[in-house]
Amino acid sequence: MSDPILHARGLTKRFSGTTAVDALDLAIHPGEVYALLGPNGAGKTTTINLFLGFLAPDGGEALVDGLDVQAEPLETKRRLAYLPEQVALYPSLSGAENLKYFAALAGHDLTEADLAGFLDRAGLQREAHARHAGTYSKGMRQKVGIALALAKGAKALLLDEPTSGLDPSASVEFSGLVRRLAEAGAAVLMATHDLFRVKDTASRVGVLVGGRLREEVSHDALPTTDLEALYLGHVREAEAPVLS
């Protein structure tokens, strides 16, 4: 098997005495869509922030394509594409201009043809390419984010609640785009609590509760696993002492 693109080894992060991520071990390989399932406050976004280098770990390490995020913060970011829950764009720039700008920051100078090609591949309608991004829907902004991942040739995608707030058809379209990126060789880490989309998109699932990875479901086991029961079981187990 190829080396993991996203690799966490004993990754730990604490905030004011609370452990947000607790000795997380995770390895996501090229072509994999890893869904990190968990309730609010489980440590999903913190994990993504640790891979982005926006937070420094209190223990362990986060590696991107074999590089330590803390030691090589800029280089690791250039190998990543990051889509937050709300993809934010500059409203006075068009979708194409936003793409050109973000790609240029990542070291890619795109021509007009490149821009149109990436936006087309991401599924953004042609008429929207030159329109101010301030007029875009959430789904359209996400497509610009996907186009950026394509333009960067990102080896890994970090998706933070990407389908939250999307209508079903936009959600399906988005899942298709993510799968295609994975098929092209990207490693995808998708933090979510959208069980339906996980079944549709993920090739592997981890259940993160209270900062700890409680269980992993392999690709082979996924079709036969009742994810909802598994997820709720871990959540209730974690909450039990509090509830009693």
Place this chain on the structure above:
Amino acid sequence: MTGTIARKEAAETLRDGRFRWAAAAVLVLLTGALISGWIHTDRLADQHAEAARADRDVWTGQEEKNPHSAAHFGNYAFKPVTPLLAVDRGVTAYTGVALFMEGHAIQDARYRPAEDASASARLGELTAAAVLQWLVPLLVVLLTFGAFAGERERGTLRPLLSQGVSRRALAGGKALGAAAPLALILIPAAILGAVAMALFAPPEAAAWSAPRVGLLALVYLAYFAVFVGVSLLVSALARSPRSALLILLGFWFANGFIAPRLAADVAERVHPGLTAEAFAEGEAAVGDLSWDDLTVRVTEQILTEEGVSTLDSASVNMPAVRLYEGEKMETEAYRALFEQLADGFEGQGRVAQAGAIVAPLLAVAPLSTALTGTDYRHHRHFADAAEAYRYGYVQALNQNLIDNAAPGATWDREYVVGEEVWAGIPAFDYEAPSAGWALGGHGLALGFLGLWLVGLAFAVPAAVARMPLDPR
């Protein structure tokens, strides 16, 4: 990377209709102030040149008279009008435009433009310096308050930094991105000023002004850089764009309107200087100097030096020698009094400049008036030169009297001179000081301006490195 960020920032700014309107207003005000300043300066220069010519004609055309009477007849020194008065009028409205030079007295400059100014002019004239010191910083604030706080609130800060942009490059790009739209306002105004000076200013005035213009541009660039730095710092640390804007508007107002008044009050308390009453008392004391004592001293001196027993036997005219010595005595007393007055003003200026540690305008304003030659120090340089000229020509006339008046103890009313002597007294020819001299007296202001720049060069990257990525 920095260039990419700067280009995008500039493009966004230029698309903003609010910026376009504000920039157009500032450009119109700046060019308008420069044009009106130039017209004012040009007219003033013509008036001074004409008045200086007329006064010289009056001097050389005066009738035959005793040389000491000619010293009392007096003449004027007109303060030169430099092209840079079009940029900053400094204290010129309050220091007078001409000095009357005569025997026995050093006079303060006369004809202060402020005395003739209309009520509206007293409230404040719109000069290029006012636009550069108050309006351009306001534009900088409006351009940059959302540099980081806006990105944070909009949610673009995370995706921006997730592309592999260093925070230092981001800060640099934001700073350059603010500079580019400003350049679109300042460069046309600077070109307009340079063309006007090259076309219309006398060559020697243009040559004198050139290095000063260069230094003035650097001072104002440093000032705008300070405002850009402060804005970026506040934007990085503020909770929201709104709070960044409020803080920066507060800083702008305090810097431009509160600090100068406060600094002047503090300076007056710390360094009280000479009051008008004390100066008048000083002048009266000079008038009270004893000429009787001087008569005794001069008489004794002549009798001793010549070895004679009466002044009628001496080879010189005692009243003439007494006039020469009296001029020396009064001049020393007057110079000490004016020195005390000037030291007071300059001391207050230094105290006020110390306020630049919290308000950069208190460094920039004195540097601007220094480089345009419109500060009190330049006025003093001119007044000192005029005084040296006055003393020289009055004593030359007194010496003429000593050399030619009939010897003895009485005033020689018969001795008169005419045109040849008047023409032999050269016209007052003032050489304005160099740019280096102008800056020489403002080490404190330069130091504080430099301190702001260096401090911000460290503080902004440090704040950007630690700024939160999400709204608080």
